Amino acid sequence: xxxxxxxxPVAESAPxxxxxxxxxxxxxxxxxxxxLISLVIISIIYGAGVLAPVLAPYSPTQTNLDRPVEKxxxxxxxxxxxxxxxxxxxxxxxxxxxxxxxxAVVLSGGLIIGNTLGLLxxxxxGWVDTLVMRVGDVFSSLPSLVMLILxxxxxxxxxxxxxxxxxxxTPLSGLVASGFPSYLLVFSALSLFFWVGTARVIRAQVLxxxxxxxxxxxxxxxxxxxRVILQHLLPxxxxxxxxxxxxxxxxxxxxxxxxxxxxxxxxPPAASFGAMLFxxxxxxxxxxxxxxLLVPGIIITLLLFAFALLGDALNDAIRGR
Amino acid sequence: xxxxxxxxxxxxxxxLFFVSFGTFTLARFGPGDPVSVTAGQVRDPxxxxxxxxxxxxxxxxxxxxxxxxxxxxxxxxxxxxxxxxFSVSELIFPRMWISAQLGIIALVIVFVIGIPMGxxxxxxxxxxxxxxxxxxxxxxxxxxxxxxxPPLIWLFGLQLNWLPVGGWDGVFEIWWIAGVxxxxxxxxxxxxPLVAFTLPGFxxxxxxxxxxxxxxxxxxxxxxxxxxxxSETAVQFRHVLPNSLLPLITVVGFALAGVIEGALFxxxxxxxxxxxxxxxxxxxxxxxDVILATTVIFSAAFVLMNLVAEIAYGFVDPxxxxxxxxx
Numbered sequence: 001x002x003x004x005x006x007x008x009p010v011a012e013s014a015p016x017x018x019x020x021x022x023x024x025x026x027x028x029x030x031x032x033x034x035x036l037i038s039l040v041i042i043s044i045i046y047g048a049g050v051l052a053p054v055l056a057p058y059s060p061t062q063t064n065l066d067r068p069v070e071k072x073x074x075x076x077x078x079x080x081x082x083x084x085x086x087x088x089x090x091x092x093x094x095x096x097x098x099x100x101x102x103x104a105v106v107l108s109g110g111l112i113i114g115n116t117l118g119l120l121x122x123x124x125x126g127w128v129d130t131l132v133m134r135v136g137d138v139f140s141s142l143p144s145l146v147m148l149i150l151x152x153x154x155x156x157x158x159x160x161x162x163x164x165x166x167x168x169x170t171p172l173s174g175l176v177a178s179g180f181p182s183y184l185l186v187f188s189a190l191s192l193f194f195w196v197g198t199a200r201v202i203r204a205q206v207l208x209x210x211x212x213x214x215x216x217x218x219x220x221x222x223x224x225x226x227r228v229i230l231q232h233l234l235p236x237x238x239x240x241x242x243x244x245x246x247x248x249x250x251x252x253x254x255x256x257x258x259x260x261x262x263x264x265x266x267x268p269p270a271a272s273f274g275a276m277l278f279x280x281x282x283x284x285x286x287x288x289x290x291x292x293l294l295v296p297g298i299i300i301t302l303l304l305f306a307f308a309l310l311g312d313a314l315n316d317a318i319r320g321r
Numbered sequence: 322x323x324x325x326x327x328x329x330x331x332x333x334x335x336x337l338f339f340v341s342f343g344t345f346t347l348a349r350f351g352p353g354d355p356v357s358v359t360a361g362q363v364r365d366p367x368x369x370x371x372x373x374x375x376x377x378x379x380x381x382x383x384x385x386x387x388x389x390x391x392x393x394x395x396x397x398x399x400x401x402x403x404x405x406x407f408s409v410s411e412l413i414f415p416r417m418w419i420s421a422q423l424g425i426i427a428l429v430i431v432f433v434i435g436i437p438m439g440x441x442x443x444x445x446x447x448x449x450x451x452x453x454x455x456x457x458x459x460x461x462x463x464x465x466x467x468x469x470x471p472p473l474i475w476l477f478g479l480q481l482n483w484l485p486v487g488g489w490d491g492v493f494e495i496w497w498i499a500g501v502x503x504x505x506x507x508x509x510x511x512x513x514p515l516v517a518f519t520l521p522g523f524x525x526x527x528x529x530x531x532x533x534x535x536x537x538x539x540x541x542x543x544x545x546x547x548x549x550x551x552s553e554t555a556v557q558f559r560h561v562l563p564n565s566l567l568p569l570i571t572v573v574g575f576a577l578a579g580v581i582e583g584a585l586f587x588x589x590x591x592x593x594x595x596x597x598x599x600x601x602x603x604x605x606x607x608x609x610d611v612i613l614a615t616t617v618i619f620s621a622a623f624v625l626m627n628l629v630a631e632i633a634y635g636f637v638d639p640x641x642x643x644x645x646x647x648x
Contacts, residue, residue: 034456137332138339141627143619145582146600147344150612153604154347254465258586261467262601277467281590283486286471287479297468305463312459 025239028317035313038306045303049095058086060093061269069289079291081279087295093271094296098303101187101256101266102249109191110245114198119229119237121199122206133203136196144193148255151189152264159185179270186256186265194248201244205237243314250307257300273300329628333621340620341393341613345386348609389613398614409614413596417618420588420595422492424580426511427518431576432569435523439530440557440565446535455531458524466517466583470590473513484509487592510593517587522579525572534565570630577626581619 029035048055057077064084072079078087121132163181167173175181209215209232218228259265260274261281268275273296279285280292392399398409435458442454478486493505537543538561546560547553584597592598596615603611 034452138336141336141620141624142340143578143581143616143623145585146604146616146619149585149601149604150344150347150616153607250463257465258467261586263605277465281467281471283471283474283479286475290472293468293471297465301460301464301468304465305460308459308463309456312455 025314025317029313032313032317034309035317038309038313041302041306042310045095045299045306046099048092049097049099052089052092052096056086056089056092058089060085060089060271062086069292071289072291078295079289081276081292087276087291090271090276091273091295091299094273094276095299097183097266097270097272098253098256100183101190102252104183104187105190105194105252106245106249108187109194110198110248111241113191114195114244115202115241117195118199118202119206119233122203123210123225123229123233125207125210129203132199136199139193140196142193145255145258148189148193148259149262149264151192152185152259155189156182156185156264156267179267182265182267182270186259190252190255194252197248198241198244201240202237205240206233209233209236239318243311243318246307246314247311250304250311253300253307254304326628326632329631333624333628336624337617337621341390341617342386344613344616345389346382348607348612349382349385393614393617399610401608401611404608409610412611413599413614413618416594416596416599419489419593420581420584420597423511423514423518423593423595424577424584426492427515427522427580428573428576430515430519431522431526434519435526436530436562436566436569438523439527440534440562442527442531443534443538443561443565444553444557446531451531455524455528458527461520462522462524464520466521466586467590469520470513470517470587473516474591477513484512487513487590489593489595514587514591514593517591518580518583521583522576525576526569529568529572530565533568534561537561537564540564570633573626573630578623581622 052060062085064080066084067076067080068082068084070076070080070084072087076086076088078091081087081090117132117136121129159181160176163175163184167175215228215232218232223231256265257272257274257277260272261278262274263278265274266272276296277293277300280289280294280296286293389399396410398413401407401409401412404412438454438458442451445451445454474486477484488510490508490510492508492511494508496504496506498504543556543560546556551559581597584595585601586597587593588595588598589601600612600615602608603615
């Protein structure tokens with residue numbers, strides 16, 4: 001959640017030029033080799049997640065107790081875990097979990113909640129602004145990880161209960177079996193904490209845009225607030241939205257992994273890097289079969305590093321470097 | 322400035338109210354209510370009812386909350402549900418002290434290494450050294466603490482046998498020379514947790530220093546210092562460094578947040594009996610009064626740190642004060 005502080009100066013220094021902004025930023029990005037490499041890494045990991053059902057050599061839940069904790073071999077490129085499940089397939093499905101959680105949180109927490117509240121607070125000002133910003137202050141002054149663990153630990157069983165009830169009373173079925181409740185909880189809890197950064201950045205930018213002539217012109221022509229926000233403000237903050245969202249991606253992915261590591265995130269048998277790490281994180285385990293830690297560890301490190309580099313490059317490109 | 326500080330201080334109880342009420346309600350929502358946690362294996366309805374009455378759990382949540390709040394304001398956070406006979410404060414404060422020592426040392430190291438790295442990067446802006454430094458630090462930040470600790474324990478604790486594999490034994494160890502001269506050295510238990518705590522922190526400090534040093538480097542007084550023949554080292558340390566440190570005050574709060582959250586894993590993985598591990602165990606075993614107390618204390622520390630940072634920033638940079646009317 002360090003994003004807001006790092007991003008704040010951008011709001012002031014970013015030039016506002018209209019739609020060609022995008023083309024400029026893109027052309028600057030194209031010249032950054034590191035950004036391209038990080039995009040490639042992210043695409044590979046996310047691509048593996050998307051295509052997991054097609055590409056994975058084994059089922060991620062298929063246990064084989066005859067071949068537990070095997071070192072990487074021709075049959076199992078990344079080895080097998082304690083239950084004889086193929087680590088490569090587990091990793092691909094874990095990438096799928098990361099993909100699902102990050103995109104869901106970016107959509108709901110970032111785009112829907114953060115963006116809407118930021119636009120509203122900045123444009124309406126007054127008590128709406130005060131309310132949104134104060135609520136944001138409360139959330140950002142919380143130790144978010146402790147709260148996330150607490151929320152997930154206490155509400156987990158309830159959400160499962162509710163989902164069962166939904167299954168019983170509607171034609172939907174198989175929700176609990178597919179691990180849906182734990183995904184739902186992880187994603188809602190993360191959304192609760194990941195909207196603040198985006199909302200702050202957007203609000204700061206809107207506060208400046210609000211004073212511009214074209215906004216005043218639109219208002220004096222009788223444009224409704226909704227129209228002003230959607231037609232005139234939104235297009236001009238879109239690049240900032242992308243930037244602030246890309247800055248949160250690493251944090252979201254990391255949080256899901258950590259929650260699952262603590263046993264309160266995505267529940268087994270669903271695959272997650274957090275669960276894979278947990279299995280490999282004992283010192284004795286590491287001494288005997290390091291691949292259990294290294295396979296998920298290296299993938300996560302690469303992914304988080306790529307997110308950080310990408311965020312850096314985007315930041316530079318938007319600031320005009 | 323005075324009014325501003327007061328306004329921010331008034332904000333503290335509001336945050337703490339929401340935090341404690343939220344946590345309180347969540348705790349009542351959780352599986353395994355406090356009564357069954359306290360009772361352990363006992364399932365006798367009379368005993369359960371007795372516990373419920375003793376703990377005041379028979380009234381509704383709001384009443385319970387108000388009762389808790391009245392005591393908490395006086396520093397009484399109740400009795401642990403699991404470790405019976407111990408008050409929560411008694412359990413928490415010694416552990417907090419351990420974590421605070423670790424955290425403070427970690428913060429100091431982050432700044433002591435991060436600041437020169439940032440200056441160095443700014444000094445070599447435009448050459449390959451700058452991105453190499455920042456890139457390396459970014460990479461260190463990307464390695465999750467969970468991933469780095471087991472190899473560290475394995476390498477230094479088991480293979481090389483240089484360091485203990487976990488635990489906590491105070492900050493200093495005394496080396497006796499000939500049984501007469503005592504030399505305090507950092508305790509070997511410190512090294513692995515400190516590496517885990519500090520690796521993710523360097524980059525944010527270095528990057529901030531770099532950006533502000535780049536700006537300061539363009540100032541007239543730096544050019545004057547150079548043109549009157551000062552050595553580059555003197556210019557960097559006497560003129561650039563003090564003027565680049567200002568924005569760092571803003572990261573202290575975030576750095577502290579990182580250390581507190583890091584404590585959850587580092588202490589759990591390394592068996593350090595600090596507040597991070599204690600909080601984690603309390604959540605797992607649903608020791609609700611402990612959870613409540615730690616969450617409230619953590620949040621109070623967060624809000625206070627950010628407040629101190631803001632006030633300090635206003636002190637050293639008068640320009641901020643003008644804009645301070647907006648909270």
